Amino acid sequence: MTEHVCIPYGWLSTVPVASGRISSVGGVSLGIFRLPADPLLFVTLTLDGVHADSEVRIYRLSDGSETAGVESCVENPSFLVPYYGTGQYSMVRVINSLYKIKEFAYTIPGVDQVIPVQQEPDKWYNNPA
Numbered sequence: 001m002t003e004h005v006c007i008p009y010g011w012l013s014t015v016p017v018a019s020g021r022i023s024s025v026g027g028v029s030l031g032i033f034r035l036p037a038d039p040l041l042f043v044t045l046t047l048d049g050v051h052a053d054s055e056v057r058i059y060r061l062s063d064g065s066e067t068a069g070v071e072s073c074v075e076n077p078s079f080l081v082p083y084y085g086t087g088q089y090s091m092v093r094v095i096n097s098l099y100k101i102k103e104f105a106y107t108i109p110g111v112d113q114v115i116p117v118q119q120e121p122d123k124w125y126n127n128p129a
Contacts, residue, residue, distance in 0.1 A: 039082030043109060046078040047094070049117040054096040061089040061105070083108055097125055 034040070045068075047056060056077055057069035067090065068079035081090075087107070092115070094102040099119040106115065 039084050041083050041110070042080045043083050044078050044112040045081050045108075046076060046112075046114045047092070047117050048076050048114050049119065050077055050094055051075060051096055051099065051119055054094050054099070054119070056095075057093045058106075059091045059093070061091055081108055083110055086110075094119065097127070098122060 045058070050056065050073065052075040053072050054077075055069075055071055056073050056079070058067050058079060058081060059065065060067050068081050070077065070079075090106050090108055092102075092104055092106050094117060096119060098121065100122045102117060102119055
């Protein structure tokens, strides 16, 4: 949960972000609302079929920012991804030196989702070490 700080009459109060609630601090009523940059909710995306020790990144296509990712994951990793509304297009990139790079576009849904991913072995990779 995101928290924002408000300072009514010099008192320092922490106000959690929530929709449609009114809070009273020191006799002053404050409306608490979602800021435009805050996501509507967070959804869990599970990448089923991704091998352990893969690097996974999820980028928002509108501005190229990374919304989730990990340098080295467990098998079938799950990510908590912000959902800003319909039409949120992302790019998912899975990298593992033993497999070909997997990259695909994906529209973030408003509910938790399991995405099947097939990593294809890279027959040209050779690690002489």
